[in-house]
Amino acid sequence: MTVDLDPVRRISRPGSPISSPIGPGTVPEPTPSPLALLLLGRDADPASERGVACPGELPAASDPTLVERARAAKQALGDRLFVLGHHYQRDEVIAFADVTGDSFKLAQQAAARPAAEFIVFCGVHFMAESADILTSPEQAVILPDLAAGCSMADMATGEQVDEIWDVLADAGVADVTVPVSYMNSSAAIKAFTGRHGGTICTSSNAKRALDWAFDPDGGRGEKVLFLPDQHLGRNTAVLEMGMSLDDCVLVDPHKPNGGLTVEQIRNAKMLLWKGHCSVHGRFSLDSVADVRARVPGIRVLVHPECRHEVVTAADEVGSTEYIIRAVEAAPPGTAWAIGTELNLVQRLAKAHPEQTIVFLDRTVCFCSTMNRIDLPHLVWTLESLAAGEVVNRITVDPQTSAHARAALDQMLALP
Ligand code: 13P
Ligand code: SF4
Numbered sequence: 531m532t533v534d535l536d537p538v539r540r541i542s543r544p545g546s547p548i549s550s551p552i553g554p555g556t557v558p559e560p561t562p563s564p565l566a567l568l569l570l571g572r573d574a575d576p577a578s579e580r581g582v583a584c585p586g587e588l589p590a591a592s593d594p595t596l597v598e599r600a601r602a603a604k605q606a607l608g609d610r611l612f613v614l615g616h617h618y619q620r621d622e623v624i625a626f627a628d629v630t631g632d633s634f635k636l637a638q639q640a641a642a643r644p645a646a647e648f649i650v651f652c653g654v655h656f657m658a659e660s661a662d663i664l665t666s667p668e669q670a671v672i673l674p675d676l677a678a679g680c681s682m683a684d685m686a687t688g689e690q691v692d693e694i695w696d697v698l699a700d701a702g703v704a705d706v707t708v709p710v711s712y713m714n715s716s717a718a719i720k721a722f723t724g725r726h727g728g729t730i731c732t733s734s735n736a737k738r739a740l741d742w743a744f745d746p747d748g749g750r751g752e753k754v755l756f757l758p759d760q761h762l763g764r765n766t767a768v769l770e771m772g773m774s775l776d777d778c779v780l781v782d783p784h785k786p787n788g789g790l791t792v793e794q795i796r797n798a799k800m801l802l803w804k805g806h807c808s809v810h811g812r813f814s815l816d817s818v819a820d821v822r823a824r825v826p827g828i829r830v831l832v833h834p835e836c837r838h839e840v841v842t843a844a845d846e847v848g849s850t851e852y853i854i855r856a857v858e859a860a861p862p863g864t865a866w867a868i869g870t871e872l873n874l875v876q877r878l879a880k881a882h883p884e885q886t887i888v889f890l891d892r893t894v895c896f897c898s899t900m901n902r903i904d905l906p907h908l909v910w911t912l913e914s915l916a917a918g919e920v921v922n923r924i925t926v927d928p929q930t931s932a933h934a935r936a937a938l939d940q941m942l943a944l945p
Contacts, residue, residue, distance in 0.1 A: 603912035685805035688718035708751035720934035733849035758805030810835035832869035
């Protein structure tokens with residue numbers, strides 16, 4: 531399991547004092563650790579992408595009737611229900627998805643289902659928020675486990691981004707800067723993006739989003755503030771847009787003025803937010819060298835959330851959908867080392883026994899938050915809906931939603 535320590539947003543759990551008085555004969559309570567994720571799914575930090583506990587009674591994971599129960603509840607709900615499954619979900623969950631996809635495809639699919647009363651999103655919190663923004667107020671978007679957040683989305687808060695925008699304004703460049711925000715961000719960040727005339731992008735359309743943002747005919751920006759994934763921003767700028775590494779600077783929200791001088795801000799074309807995926811960020815040059823030594827002739831295929839040196843050392847880079855298509859199109863006997871989430875790599879390996887498919891690194895694990903959605907949570911969700919109780923509904927407030935919608939619509943309209 532990969533767990534990030536968040537250096538700034540430290541939280542204490544309700545009811546757990548940060549420190550307790552120490553008297554003679556008393557044992558000091560341990561100081562709560564500053565975990566970015568609420569690992570046991572307990573407690574809440576509604577201001578962030580961190581999750582909360584399941585409010586209901588989950589069936590036991592060992593219950594042998596879970597598959598049957600999920601099937602029966604889904605059948606009872608019929609057309610009132612639409613289940614979306616991100617490619618990184620577990621097999622046991624994907625088995626019940628009406629459609630599977632990467633975050634771009636799932637956003638499109640959510641927007642294209644106006645008749646579905648319940649959209650159960652098997653993915654993570656920011657995806658369900660986007661689906662709520664793109665659907666009508668009569669439709670309920672449901673996340674089976676509210677603890678399914680995203681550590682990358684947590685790395686940019688609305689307040690931090692507003693502060694950095696002020697820094698850009700003080701440097702005299704806010705007017706010529708377009709925010710481009712990765713789908714993997716909170717609704718607050720998407721709203722910031724919409725308020726400042728920017729667009730959302732995903733790993734499938736990041737180049738198109740940057741082309742649009744820099745388009746001189748559209749009278750848009752000379753610079754892009756790309757958030758929150760520095761790697762997707764850098765990889766797209768350098769490998770697909772012909773920029774140099776020197777055109778990119780890192781904006782560190784934990785440092786005064788983002789850790790940048792006015793001159794650095796003025797000279798940069800890409801202002802990259804200092805965020806990353808805690809799964810893809812763990813693939814390394816060593817992983818690439820190791821697999822090449824183990825399997826001569828192997829093709830290394832990685833997601834653009836991987837670090838720049840890993841992407842540069844790979845044979846191919848592409849979004850989740852690209853990775854799937856590349857494997858499907860390859861001739862039998864092709865050997866692949868794939869650097870993306872393990873559920874997807876395992877599923878591809880099972881579906882393509884005529885090829886050799888290995889995971890790029892021997893120690894990187896599943897995305898812990900994607901994996902929180904499991905069969906017990908899905909059964910609990912579907913049975914609750916079938917019984918007339920809407921549980922775990924994700925709603926974005928109307929003002930945030932309106933601004934975020936402008937940025938999402940801009941993405942859906944990208945040429
Ligand atoms: P895509 O679905 O855009 O490939 O993003 C990958 C990811 O990390 C989702 O959480
Ligand atoms: Fe977030 Fe990375 Fe997990 Fe996607 S794979 S949900 S970006 S931590």
